[in-house]
Amino acid sequence: MVDTTAVKLPHVLIVGGGFAGLAAARALSRAPVRITLIDRANHHTFQPLLYQVATAGLAPSDITVPIRWRLRSQRNVTVLMAEVREVRPREREVLLDDGATVAYDYLIVATGARHAYFGHDDWEAYAPGLKSIDDALSMRQRFLVAFERAERTLNPDKRRALLTFVIVGAGPTGVELAGSIPDIAKRAFVRDFRNIDTRTTRVILVEAGPRILSTFPLDLSAAAQRDLEKLGVEVRLGTPVTNIDADSVTIGAERVPTHTVFWAAGNVASPLGKMLNAETDRAGRVHVAADCSVSAHPEIFVVGDLCTITRADGRPVPAVAPTANQTGAHAARVIRAELAGNPRPAFAYFHKGDLATIGRHKAVAAFGRVHVSGYFTWFLWLFVHLMYLVGFRNRATVLIQWAYAYVTYQRGVRLIFDRNRLTQTGDRR
């Protein structure tokens, strides 16, 4: 491992290069510290657009940047591609995948969450979730292969099942996934196949709760549901999924034959959260103090999706990108204050609003009491997402892909690779 003891500045170790980890690193750029940022991937992923990689609209490289490239000008940061296996709060060190340890003076844990199957881990093989580029590629693979298999089969029931897509969970990811499939099937793919009519594609969005986009205001949930239904998406509310296997998903008591299920229903926090001698909630998220630190260890901060904080009015802070940015930056602020001999500031959450897009040119948004939906909101969605994308090159290529898709109705990234995955879903006929 890299020798980090030579220099005498305090060593801040950040684990995770998502929104929260990057925000923490950048907010320490002028602080008198040495920083090491560790991530098991070499890239930062812009998660809000992962669903567009999953549906062949954007390339993985459009929504990622190498973490070390992002931080190349910040000379007090060293980036390491490695996996942290264990946190040892008492020894103030972490253990890496290769057996090396890294000591810290401050630790910022920003390893986020994975999708969770609520005790049905066997469902993962049939219903991939969407947290990383690997996940998105696995989803894209299944999405594109389903049409290829439908084109090959002579069995009409099989064909119908292959052209049925079920999305489980109607948060923003599930809604955005469901909303993008109808246009692809009914426009982009329609002239490419000879044996199937892709316009017969069924999209079912299943939600166990009483409404879609449950964290959004009521009227926007209703507007988004109307928009989805206009696109032909079947929205099933108040019905949990009770089984998933290679050939079907069972919604309540109804068995729907399908070979393609996407999971957007739940999260479980990174296992590192359990190693911090701190209280965690049912999803494994760490309860942090007002300064984002862990009570037993003021030198350990937990930020982003891995932490849970309560707002002044008692409601929990939502697990969204702005929260990750704000908590990450706050941990840095606390460290800076402490090194300057000042008291630790408390975290104050600023809610930027709720925003989700539905299909080709609809979106819903809530900013405080202002609720908007429709075409103009979609432009806003587009602008906000482009603005927050890291890197000029990414902004340029995403804008071109979107313009191309908008004008031609085509999807630019219909690429099936890693052919071994073709057989993962079982029978190919």
Next chain:
Amino acid sequence: MVDTTAVKLPHVLIVGGGFAGLAAARALSRAPVRITLIDRANHHTFQPLLYQVATAGLAPSDITVPIRWRLRSQRNVTVLMAEVREVRPREREVLLDDGATVAYDYLIVATGARHAYFGHDDWEAYAPGLKSIDDALSMRQRFLVAFERAERTLNPDKRRALLTFVIVGAGPTGVELAGSIPDIAKRAFVRDFRNIDTRTTRVILVEAGPRILSTFPLDLSAAAQRDLEKLGVEVRLGTPVTNIDADSVTIGAERVPTHTVFWAAGNVASPLGKMLNAETDRAGRVHVAADCSVSAHPEIFVVGDLCTITRADGRPVPAVAPTANQTGAHAARVIRAELAGNPRPAFAYFHKGDLATIGRHKAVAAFGRVHVSGYFTWFLWLFVHLMYLVGFRNRATVLIQWAYAYVTYQRGVRLIFDRNRLTQTGDRR
């Protein structure tokens, strides 16, 4: 399988969606035939730019198009994503991966070649070749991971080995790979790492023969070698590689410690060539008649890299993209002639020239007796490659990536995914 017996038009089955297969399909667009094109991938790959995917300059989707999208307007073609396991010339049918058979009246085999290790198949695990997008991603993974591992190690010998890249084989692919690495290491990556100086990267190009680009005119081989050496590439001529393992490559008698070897040294033809009751050469390529058909089976054509044809002057036709296009189109021409009751025309090869690029803005080219090299030739190379890329979107995105790379020296696609591959090369320290 799809029922192709219903319509009475002759059925032309094309296996392979590379340059040759696509050219054959397109040249039959107005012929009175039904066409089925089968490929195990869903996409056509622009192989001449694969090396840029391998070195993180282009995204896979920049140089690929879905085959069915390319042929969407040609209503007499059905595209199937499937793998042909067996050709049965006597039964006039092929066997697919799922056990189905497809009958044909004419068969055009265009399944090309794979890289070959001359009896050292165990080398493949350490030295991937470059024929498909999967190959290119595997190479890119190793290329990027080598720098990540070098940044992590404290052992100077290990670091040196990790920053040594060996390319075996100095045809156009080997030369273009070798020529692109120095600029990446010395410019793009230099500010991103803290523990290593990427300018110390070594690139060794090994060629068993007496010169690089052996199919090019002598003076251009020499010019290309000078250009490579100016970039810092060590060119080793007349020395075969005698061993490759996880930690080293042995060049003649010298053992060079390295963890990253790229294979560009030899090809073996697709195994389908052996199933056609036809004579094959040592590399498994099928000797075809003057009309590109197999003597025992005039209804079977072999085109592209899988066939070998002799020119009027006795020299073999080179295995390059224009040959694939020309032989594919010729098979179609023969079928059209026969269906019109005309005699079968003979294939006449037109040599378009030789063209290879070296590094950031050098290239060599030969058109008949005109031999050129240098900056202007690089522009020509750029123009030719953009022109032959399929699809407006690809041309636009490739041009943007190149402009971006040219101005900033950066590589846009530094993305390591499929993390499981990280450990393939053994020890990660």
